Amino acid sequence: MKFNRRQMLILLPAAAVAWKSVLAGTPEDSPNYRMSDHWWGMLIDVTKCIGCGNCVRACATENDVPDGHFRTWVERYHVTDEDMTEPQVISPNGGKDGFPMAQEDDKKYFFVPKMCNQCADSPCTQVCPVGATFVAPDGVVLVDQKYCLGCAYCVQACPYGCRYIHPQKDVADKCTLCYHRITQGLTTACCETCPTGARQLVDLKNPKDPIHEFLKTHNVQVLKPQMATGAKAFYNGLDGSVR
Amino acid sequence: MNGVEGFMYPNEVGLQWSVLIVLYPFITGLVAGAFILASLERVFRVEAVKPTYRLALLTALSFLLVAPLPLQLHLGHPERSPEMYFTPHSTSAMAMFGYVYLWYLMAVLVLEIWLDYRRDIVMLYQSSKGLLRLVYGIMTLGSTNISERALAIDDKVGWIVTLIGIPSAFMLHGYVGFIFGSIKANPWWSSPLMPVVFIFSAMVSGIAGVMLLYMAATRLRGQKIDVHCVDTIAMYLFYIFIIDFSLEMLDLIHRIYEADESFRSLNFLVHTQLYIPHIVIQICLGTLTPIILLGITQVVKLNEIVRKRMYVVAGCLTLVGIFAMRWNVVIGGQLFSKSFLGYTTYKMTLVTREGLLVAVFLTLLPLVFLWVFVKLLPPWPEKAAEAAAAGD
Numbered sequence: 001m002k003f004n005r006r007q008m009l010i011l012l013p014a015a016a017v018a019w020k021s022v023l024a025g026t027p028e029d030s031p032n033y034r035m036s037d038h039w040w041g042m043l044i045d046v047t048k049c050i051g052c053g054n055c056v057r058a059c060a061t062e063n064d065v066p067d068g069h070f071r072t073w074v075e076r077y078h079v080t081d082e083d084m085t086e087p088q089v090i091s092p093n094g095g096k097d098g099f100p101m102a103q104e105d106d107k108k109y110f111f112v113p114k115m116c117n118q119c120a121d122s123p124c125t126q127v128c129p130v131g132a133t134f135v136a137p138d139g140v141v142l143v144d145q146k147y148c149l150g151c152a153y154c155v156q157a158c159p160y161g162c163r164y165i166h167p168q169k170d171v172a173d174k175c176t177l178c179y180h181r182i183t184q185g186l187t188t189a190c191c192e193t194c195p196t197g198a199r200q201l202v203d204l205k206n207p208k209d210p211i212h213e214f215l216k217t218h219n220v221q222v223l224k225p226q227m228a229t230g231a232k233a234f235y236n237g238l239d240g241s242v243r
Numbered sequence: 244m245n246g247v248e249g250f251m252y253p254n255e256v257g258l259q260w261s262v263l264i265v266l267y268p269f270i271t272g273l274v275a276g277a278f279i280l281a282s283l284e285r286v287f288r289v290e291a292v293k294p295t296y297r298l299a300l301l302t303a304l305s306f307l308l309v310a311p312l313p314l315q316l317h318l319g320h321p322e323r324s325p326e327m328y329f330t331p332h333s334t335s336a337m338a339m340f341g342y343v344y345l346w347y348l349m350a351v352l353v354l355e356i357w358l359d360y361r362r363d364i365v366m367l368y369q370s371s372k373g374l375l376r377l378v379y380g381i382m383t384l385g386s387t388n389i390s391e392r393a394l395a396i397d398d399k400v401g402w403i404v405t406l407i408g409i410p411s412a413f414m415l416h417g418y419v420g421f422i423f424g425s426i427k428a429n430p431w432w433s434s435p436l437m438p439v440v441f442i443f444s445a446m447v448s449g450i451a452g453v454m455l456l457y458m459a460a461t462r463l464r465g466q467k468i469d470v471h472c473v474d475t476i477a478m479y480l481f482y483i484f485i486i487d488f489s490l491e492m493l494d495l496i497h498r499i500y501e502a503d504e505s506f507r508s509l510n511f512l513v514h515t516q517l518y519i520p521h522i523v524i525q526i527c528l529g530t531l532t533p534i535i536l537l538g539i540t541q542v543v544k545l546n547e548i549v550r551k552r553m554y555v556v557a558g559c560l561t562l563v564g565i566f567a568m569r570w571n572v573v574i575g576g577q578l579f580s581k582s583f584l585g586y587t588t589y590k591m592t593l594v595t596r597e598g599l600l601v602a603v604f605l606t607l608l609p610l611v612f613l614w615v616f617v618k619l620l621p622p623w624p625e626k627a628a629e630a631a632a633a634g635d
Contacts, residue, residue, distance in 0.1 A: 070253045086507075089250040089584055114252070123428060129340070130323070131332035147326065150319015152259035153337050159428035161252030161581055165259065170319030227427060243582035 033183045038138040039205040040177055041232030042188075043214060044113050046239070048198035051076055051111035055190035055199060056096040062178060062189035069164040070094040071175040072115040072190055079108040079241045087241040112235075112242050113199060115190070116141060116162040116175035117223060120230030124154035124163060124174075133172060139204070139232060140179055145171045159227045177201070204232070249585025258577045258589050261597040262570075263313035266605055268419045268441065269448070269569045270310045273609075275416040276449010277303040278352070278408055283479065285405040291475035297622030298460065299453045300356050305612035307348055313605055314340070316596055336422050347415045351408040357382075358401040360620050362389045378619070416445040423572060430505035431576040436494045443487035444565050450480045451533075451561035456613070458555060464623070470547050474540075477554050481537035484561070488530050491568075508583035516578055516586065521571045529564015533557035 003011065051074055059065060059072045074095030078088040092099065095111075102109050122141050125133050132147040133154055148171035155163040155172060166173040178188035182201065186192075191199045202211035214220070214236070221238040222231040235242075247256055281299035283289040315321045331338035357364075365387050368379035417438035423429075424437025454476045461468045498506065513521055536557040540550050574589050592598040 068253075068256075073253050075250075087584070089582065091250070091253055094253045123426075126334045127337060127426075128332055129335045129337040130326045130330055131335075147323070148320065149323050149326065151314075151317070151337065152319075153335075153422075155254075155259045156577075157426055157428055159581055161255045164254040165319060243584060 033185075035137040037205060038203050039232075040139045040182060041118055041202045041204055041211070041234060042115065042177070042191075043200040043202050043211055043220075043234050043236065045198045045200075045236040046110060046112055046242075047237035048196040049074065049111040049113055050196055050198075051095060051099050052195060053095045053098045054193040054195060055113060056094050058189040058193040059175070060096065062181075063176070065173075066167050069167070069173070070096075071162075071173070072113060074099075075112045075114060076102070077108070077110050077112060077239065077241060078102070079110075079239065081107070084241050089243075108239070110239060112238070113190075114160065114162070114223075115233060116177070117160055117229065117231035117233040118175075118177060120232065122229055123157040123159065123227070127153045127157045129153065136179075140177045140182075141174070142176055142179065143172050143174060145169060145173070148172050159224050159229065202234070246588040246590070247585060248587075249580070250582060251580040251585045251587055252582055255577075255580055256587050258574065258587070260573055260577060261317065261589075262574075262591055262599065262602045263317045263597050263605070265566070265569045265573045266313045266602055267310065268416075268573070269566050270306050270313070270605075270609070271416055271419055272441070272445035272448045272565060272569070273452050274303045274307045274310065274347075274449065275412040275442070275445040276447065276451075277306070277453050278412040278449070279446050280450045280453050280476070280479075282405050282409050282412075285402060286409065289475065291471050292479075294469045294472045294624050295453050295457045295476065297359065297620075298457055298617075299449075300352065300359065301616045301620065301622055302453055302456055302609075302613055303449075304348075304352050304356060305609040305616060307344075307352060308612055309605060309609045311344060312608070313602075316601060316605075336418070336425055339418060343415055343418050347408075347411050351404060351411045355401055355404045355408060356620075357384070358397045358404065361386065361397055362394055363620065365389045382619075412445075413442050417442045423576070428581060429576050430503070431509060431579070432572065434494055436490060440487070440490050440494065443483060443490055444568055446483050447480065447487050447561060448565035450476060450483065451558040451565075454480065454554065455558040455562070458551065458558075460617070466623075466625075468551060470551070473551065473554055477537055477540055477550075477557070480557075480561070481534065481541055484530070484534050484537065488534060491530075505583055508579050508586075512575065512579050512586060516588070517571055517575050520567050521575065525564050525567035525571055529560055529567050533560045533564065536560075 053074060055072055056070065056074060059070075063071055065071050072094075073091055075089050075091045076095070076099050078090075080088075090099065099111075118139060118141050120135065120139065122135060125131075125135055125141060128134075128148075129151060130147060130149060132145075132149070133141065133143045135141050145166075150165060150170045150172065152165055152172070155165060158174075163172055163174045165171070178186070178190075181188060187201045188199070191201050200211070203209045204211065211234075215234065218236050220234045220236050222234060223238075223242065224231075277299045280292065281296050281303070284293050284296045315324060318324055327338055327341045331341070361383070364379055364382045366389075368376060368383055368387070371379055420438035420441030423432040423441075424434050426432045454473060457476075458468055458473060498509070533556075536553045539545070540553055545553070577587075578589065579586050594600050
């Protein structure tokens with residue numbers, strides 16, 4: 001293949017950008033990440049989710065999530081006018097393989113992606129007897145798996161069902177917000193693969209992050225606000241029936 | 244999905260805490276209750292229960308030694324459990340376990356038993372030979388002075404230790420209740436009444452347990468059961484049981500009347516999966532029946548044999564009821580989804596690390612310890628009298 005000068009002028013900057021991304025994905029080449037500069041969260045736009053399950057699959061692949069356990073999953077709600085407080089919810093295999101065809105009726109259907117809410121006042125870190133799970137200075141709730149006892153108290157304390165005991169490692173496991181990626185300037189695997197942009201990684205300490213404008217102009221909610229966990233998974237268009 | 248009805252969050256399908264975690268509060272409850280019974284004689288001078296004083300202490304020790312085992316077996320990494328001592332997390336209720344346990348074991352129970360038995364230990368040390376002499380020699384901790392003055396000091400210090408032991412026993416078990424009661428994510432557990440209910444149910448189970456052990460052991464030894472003693476124990480059991488039941492009913496009525504967002508889900512659970520263990524076994528069989536039996540013995544003049552039989556039945560049912568209560572708290576609290584939209588089931592395994600056989604073994608192990616302790620340090624009043632006579 002031969003390139004002329006014009007093509008080279010277009011390709012070289014593109015290659016430079018691509019090369020920069022490759023470099024950014026290499027942990028040892030990221031000396032500039034400062035935890036105190038960030039306060040991570042996630043924006044989940046329920047109105048955009050199509051329930052394709054890409055995020056669940058990407059998360060499982062990226063983080064080697066064991067079968068039958070989920071760092072993220074998608075639920076499909078079916079809400080009838082008669083009883084809005086008792087929705088019918090399904091999440092077959094966490095939505096990993098998509099969803100069966102919905103029955104044809106005029107009721108409300110929608111998808112809700114779920115994941116660790118990266119709570120600022122997280123009940124799971126509060127109860128850990130040895131402090132193996134903690135809120136990092138950049139707002140991500142992490143588990144030190146070399147320290148965790150595997151007592152499962154944190155699993156019991158999470159109001160959102162986001163934690164599990166890893167069947168092979170016998171320690172608590174959960175969404176790390178793809179910490180190995182976001183500290184390299186990348187986004188999370190679920191955000192990367194979402195075809196509709198229903199998930200967006202947000203940095204609340206970054207004044208240029210569009211989340212600030214979004215929060216100002218939209219009706220955004222967190223799950224189970226009565227739990228007062230300081231959740232940082234912000235949901236746009238969340239129906240009142242969602243648990 | 245198999246065993247699931249309605250919708251569970253996908254990570255909730257399997258239960259995290261098994262029958263071993265049911266055993267843990269059951270065992271610590273017996274410890275706390277047995278100690279409270281012992282303190283009736285020591286601090287509150289209820290002389291009638293004196294025949295059970297030492298047995299109650301040894302029972303508490305036997306069960307306390309086994310108490311951490313179910314927790315250890317449950318941990319994914321038991322080898323890391325010492326970290327709870329070295330790097331406890333200040334905000335965690337569970338991080339307190341090691342300290343509460345050690346305090347209760349070493350500063351209260353072992354010390355009190357040692358002080359109470361010191362004279363006997365020295366006498367046994369002087370009269371035994373061979374390996375036993377060595378064992379008793381170690382148990383004296385080098386303190387062989389059994390002069391009247393020394394024994395008077397033992398008695399005084401023992402009294403103080405028991406006095407400290409009462410709030411310690413409450414702390415030991417109230418703390419277990421707090422572990423559950425402080426989990427706001429779980430409405431079945433989350434209740435400020437939980438530690439109080441745990442304390443009273445502990446007293447009930449411990450008192451019933453020691454009463455049964457005393458009756459069984461006395462019978463096995465071919466001795467006559469001190470009826471006045473068991474009458475008194477049954478009376479205390481009856482009144483404490485009424486307080487315990489009232490607290491549990493208060494919790495239940497409050498939940499029903501308040502009927503918050505979790506009520507529909509919990510109500511369904513109590514009427515389906517938990518109907519047998521909660522309504523039938525815990526409330527009807529394990530609480531109301533013994534309360535009625537004990538109540539009859541309080542108001543109707545029955546002959547000795549009938550009373551003793553009623554105490555045995557009431558005591559056994561009490562233990563079944565308190566075990567069911569622990570089961571319903573621990574297992575019941577994990578059977579419903581935190582979404583309040585579905586239910587899962589608990590399938591107990593048989594031979595795994597957290598299976599039925601291990602649970603049965605751990606339930607029987609304290610009795611083996613108790614047998615050893617009773618052989619080493621006979622708790623029977625006539626033995627104490629013999630030792631005293633030999634000393635004089």
